[in-house]
Amino acid sequence: MILASSFLEDLLRSVLQGTPSGAVFALVAIGFVLTYKTSGVFNLAFGAQAYISAAMFFKARTQWNWSIPLSVLVSVFVLAPAIGVVLERFLFRHLRTASAVSKLVVTIGLSVALPALFEIFADYAPVAGRAPTGIVPEGGSVFYDPLGVYPFSRDELAAMGVILAAVIVLGAIFRFTPVGLQMRAVVESPRMTELNGIAADRVSAFAWALSSTFAGMAGVLIAPIRFNTLISTDFFNVVFVAIAAAAIGRLVSLPRALIGGIGLGWFIAVFNTFLPRWADDHTWLRPLRDNFSNSLPFVVLFAILVFWPAIRRATDVGDPLSGVDPPPAAPAATERHRLLTRFTLLFAVGFFLFVGLTVFFRADRSWVFLVTSAVVLSTVYLSITVITGFAGQISLCQGAFAAIGGFTVFQMADRFDLSVLLAALIGASIAALVGAIMSLPVLRLGGIWLAIATLAFAFFFDAVLVRMSWIGGGDTALLQGTRVPRPILGPIDFGNDKSFLALAVVVFVITSLAVIQLREGTIGRTLRAIRGSEVAAESIGISPAKARIAAFATSAFIAGLGGAMMTMHQENVNYQNNFSPVGSLFWLVLVVTLSVRTVEGAAQAGAAFSMFEPLILKGELFAWLLRAEHRLPGFFPISGKWRFILFGLGAMQFARHPEGLLEHGKRRATAGLNRRLARRDQTRLVSRSADSGGGAT
Amino acid sequence: MTALLELRDVWAEYGPFRALFGVDLKVPPGGAVALLGANGAGKTTVARVATGLVQASAGDVAVDGIEMTNRPTYAYARAGIAHAPEGRSIFASFTVEENLTLTFRSFLGRQKVGESLEQAFELFPRLGERRSQTAGTLSGGEQRMLSLARVLVLQPRLLIADELSLGLAPIVVDEVYSTLEAIRSSGTALLIVEQHMAHALELCDDAVLLEHGKVAWQGSASDAGDVVTGRLFESAGD
Amino acid sequence: MISPDVLAVSGIKKTFSGIVALDDVSLTVETGERVGLIGPNGAGKTTLFNCLLGILRPDAGQVELNGVDVTGHRVHKRAQAGMGRTFQRIELFSDTTVREHLLIAERVRNNSGAFWKDLLGRGRPNAAEISACDAVLEMLGLGEVAEVPIESLSLGQGRLVEVGRALMTDPQILLLDEPSSGLDRSETNALAATLGAIQSERGFAILLVEHDVELVAEFTTRLYVLDFGQLIAHGPTTETLASPAVRNAYLGAGAAVAGAADDAADPPKADTKRGLGVAGAADGAADPPRTDTGRELGAGDPPGAEPGTGGEL
Structure with missing residues (x-):
């Protein structure tokens, strides 16, 4: 009897305890659904928008000592909608017809660039330990305990009240005003909407203002009940957790997102209460005990995606009037002039010889390290070339595949003293196997849902698998690190940095050649067909499922190999630095922004990722050009934030040039040179015929 | 008399591809014009220019004598021009009823929505049976009916219909044309783009034949048959 | 013994959330044959097409390709086994x-x-x-x-x-989904001529789903008509088109399908004959007092010009 009642009491307490964080998830989930429904964008920058309003509110309250209503007014009802309108006007209006991938890439870029921009222009810097304040006085210190089981703070009550009101208001907007239907209409086809006498631009500006205001409100409400310090990355993380709740609403249902959010909060709280007890009785649960609650949202998300058939049926609907747009420009100058090909080849050989010789003979240790990082990273990026470039699938878990390669090397070397090169191949194969298995349940998911599923896998790997002793090393690794030796092959000891660089280059070149062979071969053709039209591909006997599994496995193999190389290079797995889920998000954006279908794109992305900061921002290139460290102008080193801003701007450009920025530039240059060379050929031909004509007479 | 719709020397492009090379066209109030021509002659582009979906790169478009060139599409719609584009021009994620409601509410106001819905379902009973079904799951022909129902009920000042009969069973085409006849007699002007000329010519007073983005011939619909046949043969012989 | 039917479909049933889309539909296509499938909008043509191709799985019935039961096979398996297709909206x-x-x-x-x-x-x-x-x-x-x-x-x-x-x-049978959709007369003619020529050379069968009655009349030798998920008529194309059931359900009251019969008998010449068909239509249009509502097809001819073709089925 006592047992039962204490169980019920604990259950009730954990449910109540979970309600505030459930409200947080619900806020973000509703924001997701709202943005997706009214603007067609799966807005990963939601957290960034929320952060800006929260930070603005915080600054107004603490530094300017504004009153609460004024601070709310400015941060939530002025700044937030203004940002929304600006984003719509200059970015998303031009992206209406863009693919789900481009929109996703743009929002990832925004989520990085927006906080950095805000921090620079508003002169804001997070200070550790300074707790955010809420919208009610003494929100964090006055508690109410209606049931005598769990006390709610004023801030928590305020948040829960506001969210309830917001859902009612939004519901009313969608049900009783024409603007709800109009916003959905604009998402599907702005032109059809205009044919109905509705100004599409105004509707979508309103939609963005509305969803941004909601984001701002969410930020201000979440900050005091969730965070001790106002940092943008925390908002970023909470957004990923809330995706599960948004998925329960299938991205279109506001009430379901609310229920999903609250439910998720309860679920996590209940698990946190009871899992430790069960784990006391059942030893096999013990490894889960400490980590599982972190990963719960991702497990839930993955389960929803895999087991809920309704998600699979949710396909993107195209604009019936897209024919009005000018046709996409034919790929410029894929055929190159003979001279141009020869010239590029010559130039490339010369360039690499120069760089190679310089690095081998002149560079110091840190430079060899950087160049090796770039080469190794480029190998990993080739995996993105395969899965996203060739197969057209957005995978956000390449970091996890790479980590599998790295951890295998560590485990094999640590436990069995196996040759690390052999271990690298085993690791790549395991990654390929995991990739193939993971792809099975998510194969039929389209566009944005596949991205979400792979992200869920990445976070699950991050939260659970990495902490298992037989994968990430568990407690031992925490104490002693994940050390890995450099390979030794016969007489060559790759402990020498320069010889390891040579090894990295060899691995990269072999992988590149394999990737090119695949692209030009049947697999590449098959994938291109599926990318173009899945139904048509099936109609000529292609099995999309098989082709995708092959693509996932290949991609994971390459990622695993690259990850193993990275681990050997750094002589440590360095999981948090190298392979975190957020990191693989950046990888994807970087590669896709530069050029996702070419080997050069992967190489350039690798170089950009590892060398941009030291070369450009720290001014080493400039210093080298000046040949004097001390004459470096005062604005060096440039704030690292500019890296994020540039990265964000690059990602935004992607929407306009989906072939990638470098590829776009290259195509334009090639087209121009081709024209010139063709003209020269012609004049030559003319002059030659004139000559011969002259000779004949 | 001022024309309801007038295109003067209109040029238009899709990116690098030029579709219209100086087209002149007039639709008088209450008039009916059939726009004829082979595929790729620019018929659809004319229809799009007449509602601002494609902007003329040169030349003028006027509605009721008022210059409308480069005005956004919704301004044309508010001036009383309804356009049923070719193909399945519907909101696939909306229900049948939502599709129609969006149009009716915007053109006719909130009060008339219910009444107009009934009219639409009377016209196409199949749609009535499926009023709360998602439009994207309708069959091809039903989607076509839905996009026609939108504009047929409105009785706009000018109705532009692009490839009405595409994908519809002959029996339904007959029905659509008798509806067009009816709304014509109630004062709506028509601009009909059709591959299948017989119906269109029967309905319209005037005909305009486009060839390679230019007006090759225009005159009364009753003369159009001979002329068009002769020309189509010529072009087919090329 | 090899069955002469390259495609044999029997007893196909399909319901969508309670609504019967296809009810006991059976059809066959012989090697090298050209068969048409018509029906009013929403009759279930697309559903049937998708069941044949394997995009949808029927609730009952089976699909045989070259005598092999492919009912459970996926789309690409059927494609590998010799089922080719084109799309209404090109893919x-x-x-x-x-x-x-x-x-x-x-x-x-x-x-x-x-x-x-x-x-x-x-x-x-x-x-x-x-x-x-x-x-x-x-x-x-x-x-x-x-x-x-x-x-x-x-x-x-x-x-x-x-x-x-x-x-x-290398298909045994080609399923064409409204190939004339979006094409004008001369383009449709050209397509029909090209298809006809290749088909007679290669000898595969064709199943044609169309709304262009003229094309169906000329191109196919046999015809199935679907309405409300059931076959309401089938048989030689000309006769089937002339049957009262088909007129009532599909063509509309006064539809004339005369003249098409001649053309259908002689596919390779379809091009020129069809051109004449257009001429007839235009002439007809020039004649103001017209009562028939058939599309251009033989519009100049009075309805039912060919006695003996009507009502035989």
């Missing part, structure tokens, strides 16, 4: 050229264990494959646009590319 592989389309199909047909061959560089199309593709392109009259990106093709050419792509899989 092409973006970012590729015309020849590349055919090459993809050819590579897929010829290749198994592609992965290792690819890595060894043996996955690239060889000279024989390229010339096979070029032969088909020539046959379709697409030789000149072989290198052109498909984005800059006209709709008619796009449809031919679809046909060519399907031909590379």
